[in-house]
Amino acid sequence: MESTNFSFSARKKPVLEVCVDSILSAVAAEKGGAQRVELCSGLSEGGLTPSYGLIKIVRKSINIGLHVLIRPRRGDFLYSELEVEIMKRDIEVAKELGADGVVVGALKPDGQVDVELMQSFMAVAKPLSVTFHRAFDVTPDPYKALNDLIELNVDRLLTSGQQGTALEGAALISELIERAGNNLTVMPGSGVNERNMQELLKLTGATELHTSARKKIASDMLFRRDNLPMAGMQQLSEYESLVADEQKITTICRLAEAEI
Template structure:
């Protein structure tokens, strides 16, 4: 194994990753929703406290990877922020409505990210033809791909990952990720022949709050699919104002 990348959502986790022997971290926010772009403060303080590689996720919201013009502009701005705060790389993924890779926008983000390393993330796993998608990434010159082999876990997707590793050759690093742990990484490595691996390696722990309201949750209790989104509704806002002022 050439590199172990740990997916994290805190500076404390970054320190733990370095202590555990990881070569790199992927810094995110909101991992419970699959990860979004971390704050500038999170990037800056993580960079200050670790000496290993720091890659920053560029994802403006949860859900699918079909982005509006405004969301794309946010992604570009966040790449500039990550560069200015000392990131070594960025992690991106952007698709068209038909599920294929948006090569034009991906190229724009890659050019903006230079000279940082670029990883195309698991948006790849939602493409209809993985071989075509990998060929497009190769043509773009993407250095690294994170994938679960289009399955729920890298272990289940290992046969496809093996084929992607062969197709990529030395031109692109195929990095398995999703559900990798100390029990299955050896077998995944044997099947795929991959050289880099991605895992969150998390354990649950209790927080230090003494006073608690166990029945209240700050997050929505209703899960959404990857293709559903919550957003502010101007009509609802107007209706609420009207009702309040009546």
């Protein structure tokens, strides 16, 4: 299906969700104008469940929506019984600490949505909002997966349209949004930034967007050992970190509003 340029005349300002893995980023997201954060740890691993302390302090520090990622490890989305126990307890913790929603996904060995397991996760999460994350992007049949999520009454789907970036997957995202109708919110994510979000909105008609909008910052450490990395796969030095950029978020919000 070809993507369509959507009219924004009757639309509200899109909801912006910022993926964050630190208190600094969560506060920047709110200051920048985001309506919600997806809180996780280990963004270099694709995102993992954040700690109890991080969830608690973020909830205390921001007044916008807080959704917590439930993912016990990197890699695929086929989970063992013990991992399922961990995930259920993490959902309970997120709920106890005042999260507004959880972000979770699970697949069967054949790549299909694990409907039964998702039902059990949603039962634990109730009444929180539930987003099915980008496990969707490695399912073999996106239309069947979408139907499964609609039948589950999942609130939201985060997807790149089964491509490396949401802009590359815009055609599928547009079709998913049309098929989902009012049954489920389809939220584009992956590679969304201030340079492409207007085009993405036009191509898909999305009402929510997911971005990390990060910048690199230097550590305040004075004494350093640059030849002693702590991480196995080094993307940054031990004296650098990536945090949400308040200015980028402000720009994205302003550009989104300009498209209404």
